[in-house]
Amino acid sequence: MRLAFFVNDVATEIDEYATTRLARAASQTGHEVWYIGVGDVELGESDGRLVARAHAADFHEGDTLESFMTAVKERDAERIVMDDLDALFLRNESIDDMQQRPWASPLGAVFGQMLKARGVTVVNDPMSLIRATSKLYLEEFPERIRPRSLVTRDPAAIEQFVSEVGRSVVKPLYGAKGRNVFMVDNEAEQNLAQITEAVLQDGYALVQEFVDGGEDGDARIFLLEGKLLERGGKAAAFRRVPNGKDPRANISKGGRSVPLEIGDVERGVIDAMGEKLVADGMFFVGIDLIGDKVVEINAESPGGMQSIERLYEIDVCLTVIEALERRVGSRA
Known part of the structure; x- marks a missing residue:
């Protein structure tokens, strides 16, 4: 599989990101992997093809996340034809670009839609991502599972x-x-x-x-093709607990992650969302749950893989790449 990860800027990628883990898993399993930044794309002058100044992501035995990512950044960019990719994984965060680089904010969806029309497997679906980037997307799901x-x-x-x-x-x-x-x-x-x-x-x-129980944090649950993401019988899910008096449980705001056992309530919410997520082309998403209510859907660049790896000693990124292989194979 010839796979590219589309990010805001290759130079600002961080080794702990979920994107790094996904790219490493793909390269480890023998796929040709590339990183492409929002500003690295050209539209061919005569043939109309999309061309990118891409950085190869090659895994070598003994690579840590840090050494893997450092090597990606240090490699010279190579020109590749994006039309020839088997898959494009959209991992840019348009909201991050909205204020500082407004020109860059919509381009993941734009380039993704162009490549989808040319036969490339693009995840998540670029047109659905335009809606999913807004928290309004949650309002499209059953009323009983949202506040x-x-x-x-x-x-x-x-x-x-x-x-x-x-x-x-x-x-x-x-x-x-x-x-x-x-x-x-x-x-x-x-x-x-x-x-x-x-x-x-x-x-x-x-x-x-405010959903009762929110003061104790929320649950981050990863869904793959509308179902709970699991590997080795362990679920890709954890609870985020606020730190001190700050009610926000985001890891970026000092929250900490603790194990989460998936029960009937969580499975009921997933079942209520699964069919629509699949229909919308939402291949890989994270949902934030308090009790039986979804407070947010993270569809653009869901993160938190480091917590899964630390808490359960599993690499669910391999499961994500395996599912992408199947999707590419079915289209072929």
Whole structure:
């Protein structure tokens, strides 16, 4: 399989990223693997092909994540024809580019859609990713598995929602890694006006009712082709516990990961989501769950593989690559 990972910028990739683990797993199993940054693509002047200045990702015996990633960055870029790829794994985070490099933000979906039309297997589906990048995507799933919510740019509507619902979480509709995520107890919250102003600077606000148990963190569960991702009988899932008084359990905000046992509640939520995820081409996603409610779907570049590896001593990335092999084979 000739596989490329599409990222924001090869130079800024970090060895602990889930993308590094996926690329290493693919190279370990004998596939030809490349890294391509958002700014590394050209459209052929005469033949219309997409060409990339790509960095080879070759695994050598004894490579650590650090040495593997260092070698990728140090190799000279080579020109490859993207039309000739078997698969493209979209792992760029468009939200990261939205403010600093707005020109780069939509290009994963744009190039991905072009290559999909040319017969390349592209995951996740680029057109569905345009919707899934927004937290609005969660609203397309059954009401029983998601919290009551409001999407608006009207501060008065936010105040009204909080007065009716009570304890709520206010965050940007387009956001990631816990940035500008606030919890408010009621409409009398002293800083509600400042919170609303801060969130609306990023566009639309998403206001969700606070789900009981949220103060103890949330669960990150990985789904592959609409089903629980597992390897060796162990599930790719963990609980994220907040650190200190910060209610955000994001690992990037100091949260810590602990083991999670998948029970009937979690399986019921997965069953309610699976068919639609498959229909939308959502090959590999992470969901954040509190109790029986999904509070977020991570479809663009879900991370947390390091926690799975540390907690359970398994490499679920091999399972992801094996599933991608099957998908490419079925298309061929």
